Amino acid sequence: MIGIGSHHQRLPMVSLAQPIVYVVDDDDAVLGSLRFLLETDGFAVRTFRNATALLNAPSLPGADCYVIDYKMPDINGIELAGKLRQSHGGTPVILITGYPDGNISARAAAAGVQDVILKPLLDENLVKRIRHAIQSRRGN
Numbered sequence: 001m002i003g004i005g006s007h008h009q010r011l012p013m014v015s016l017a018q019p020i021v022y023v024v025d026d027d028d029a030v031l032g033s034l035r036f037l038l039e040t041d042g043f044a045v046r047t048f049r050n051a052t053a054l055l056n057a058p059s060l061p062g063a064d065c066y067v068i069d070y071k072m073p074d075i076n077g078i079e080l081a082g083k084l085r086q087s088h089g090g091t092p093v094i095l096i097t098g099y100p101d102g103n104i105s106a107r108a109a110a111a112g113v114q115d116v117i118l119k120p121l122l123d124e125n126l127v128k129r130i131r132h133a134i135q136s137r138r139g140n
Helices: 028-040 051-055 077-088 104-110 124-138
Strands: 002-004 007-009 020-024 044-048 065-069 093-097 115-118
Touching: 020 028, 020 051, 028 044, 028 124, 044 051, 051 077, 065 077, 065 124, 077 093, 077 104, 093 104, 093 124, 104 115, 115 124
Parallel strands: 020 044, 020 065, 065 093, 093 115
Antiparallel strands: 002 007
16 A cells, blocks of 8 residues: 555556556447456456557556557557557557458558457457467567
8 A cells, every 4th residue: 555645545456477458449348348358367457448548648567468449539550559569669469350351451460460350259369369479579
């Protein structure tokens, strides 16, 4: 606990071994279900309703992986992945989309995206791909 004046605030504890996943999606239902899925599988999860919220977030513990929706109102997921690649180097990015098109995989790969997963197939497949991306980055 941290003492702040006469008030005490509990800060969430994050294990060093617990991978941190940042999820960006403009759909609250998707954010909630992904948070539940990933926390159930042992990840620490931080959610953002759009790309701007993530980019303007105060300093946070670094993400081990980003899960980003493709179609968002401010900046699309591929553009966000490109920005993250410039500022966060090799942190894996997984793009999720309900709007597949023929070029999305090629454009995503060019922006540094490791994987593209179609909604609504966001279950154990997503968890496996996140774990694989984090392990590959860590050299495990």
